[in-house]
Amino acid sequence: MIKATIVIRLKSSVVDPQGHAVKGSLHSLGFEEVQDVRIGKMIEVWLESADLEAAKVKVEAMCKQLLANPVIENYEYQLEEEA
Amino acid sequence: MIKATIVIRLKSSVVDPQGHAVKGSLHSLGFEEVQDVRIGKMIEVWLESADLEAAKVKVEAMCKQLLANPVIENYEYQLEEEA
Numbered sequence: 379m380i381k382a383t384i385v386i387r388l389k390s391s392v393v394d395p396q397g398h399a400v401k402g403s404l405h406s407l408g409f410e411e412v413q414d415v416r417i418g419k420m421i422e423v424w425l426e427s428a429d430l431e432a433a434k435v436k437v438e439a440m441c442k443q444l445l446a447n448p449v450i451e452n453y454e455y456q457l458e459e460e461a
Numbered sequence: 462m463i464k465a466t467i468v469i470r471l472k473s474s475v476v477d478p479q480g481h482a483v484k485g486s487l488h489s490l491g492f493e494e495v496q497d498v499r500i501g502k503m504i505e506v507w508l509e510s511a512d513l514e515a516a517k518v519k520v521e522a523m524c525k526q527l528l529a530n531p532v533i534e535n536y537e538y539q540l541e542e543e544a
Contacts, residue, residue, distance in 0.1 A: 379496065385503050400504070400527070407526055409519060411509045413462065420468050420501040421483070426494040436492060443490055444483070 380425055380433040384445060384455040387418040392450045421445055430457050462507055463516040467528060467538040470501040475533045504528055513540050 388394050397415040404412045423440065427433035437455055446453040471477050480498040487495045506523065510516035520538055529536040 387503070387505075397504075403527055404506075404523060407523075409508070409523055411519065412506055412523075413509060414505075414507040416505040418503040418505070420470070420503040421480075422470075422497075422499045422501070423487075423495055424497040425492070426496060436494065440487060440490075440492055440495075444486055 379460045380427045380430065381458050381460045382423045382425065382433065382437045382455050383458075384421040384423065384437065384441060384453060385418060386421065386441075386446045386451050386453045388416065389450055389452055424460070430459065433457050462543045463510045463513065464541050464543045465506045465508065465516065465520045465538050466541075467504040467506065467520065467524060467536060468501060469504065469524075469529045469534050469536045471499065472533055472535055507543070513542065516540050 394416050396417045400417065401412055401415040404415065423437065425433060425436060427436060434457060437457065441453045442448065477499050479500045483500065484495055484498040487498065506520065508516060508519060510519065517540060520540065524536045524538070525531070
């Protein structure tokens with residue numbers, strides 16, 4: 379079994395209203411030192427695959443077809459073999 | 462400036478309906494090899510802090526007070542100094 383840990387972030391040019399709201403909440407809780415907050419997604423996918431190379435091809439396709447919106451998001455991932 | 466990268470996951474005992482839905486979508490796109498999907502949050506926080514130790518105390522408090530729901534979620538984080 380292979381585990382893919384995929385991190386999906388808004389592109390830096392894209393405004394992050396959710397991050398902005400969390401920043402406001404942190405300030406109201408007294409965390410004035412917070413300068414900026416950006417929120418992303420972390421998706422863990424477990425898949426059966428012959429090897430890491432084959433898994434890479436599949437994960438890349440999953441990101442492009444479903445998991446990440448290429449217009450506003452970037453993605454990166456790590457693959458690891460799990461017993 | 463210090464950057465905290467915080468990853469928040471549902472506890473493994475907690476059902477993940479969002480992950481289940483994504484798994485179904487991946488299967489319908491032909492990714493039959495997918496066995497499981499779990500969705501989490503990745504929150505990046507930039508904060509002014511004297512040093513990493515002081516930042517750690519603040520980030521721990523932010524997670525406990527706002528960012529993570531201790532009943533159903535676990536959190537972990539990495540701190541790095543940014544120019």
